Amino acid sequence: MPYTTVDGQRVFYACHASPTPESPSLILVHGAGGSHLHWGAPIRMLPGADVYALDLPGHGRSEGAGHETIAGYAAFVVAFMDALHLQQAVVAGHSMGGATALTAALNDPQRVAGLVLVGTGARLRVLPRILEGTLNDFENTVELICRYAYAPHAPREMVYRGRQQMRTVAPRTIHADFAACNAYDVMERLGEIRCPALVIVGTEDTLTLPKYSSFLAEHIAGAELKLVEGAGHMVMVEKAGEAAGAIAAALARWNL
């Protein structure tokens, strides 16, 4: 599995090349305290795109500390594209990763060919219990986040794996991620987005309400909304096949 160097630090990404030449590049950006494994295998191995599922700095197998702001993560994604000599890519982001993707499209529109916004919003205020608990009561707060993150009927094993993964991220990094989400707000800027966009949300998402996704779809010109019945915030692992199908169909329609 490959690594590259961004800002002097080793960054891990899982890469799956499309069997079809001239396919668009698709970068997958995970959420707060996550890793590339937050994307189910059908998405990481989506046919019809060269897929790069990265670990943000300080997460998964990537070195360094996390960034303090969403703009910092957005600049990191563009620097990652530079490191891989990708002139343009579709950027897919989950939760904090969606905020990162949107901010990259606002700050570097010529680099973002399309957006896939999964379980996210134009503003992501965070419960004080999560914000403070990541610093003061780490284990219980990870437990709480994972309880909210999956629909009640999600397989126990899936929730267990999610919790184990989150525990490997430093508390200060997870705290900084949620603080970055809490300070982020692009509600007034969605009209500036010019690239095609697909918005995906689970109908049982309690961390980023379906209402947030409706707002994105209503305010980004031409955006499409895909509601995934019965999925929670982790829709891209809970119902990976359905989410992958929606992304593949959108990429085919966009014909980039």
Ligand code: COA
């Ligand atoms: N898109 C559309 N509407 C949004 C929005 C978004 N991204 N973010 C907030 N709003 C709406 C809210 O629904 C609310 O509308 P209402 O007054 O009609 O109910 C209004 O804007 C203000 O909401 P918010 O900015 O969130 O402030 P708040 O003080 O009402 O609530 C929290 C703060 C933390 C309680 C709340 O944001 C919450 O429950 N968050 C989800 C849990 C969480 O921590 N998620 C983690 C995200 S990374």
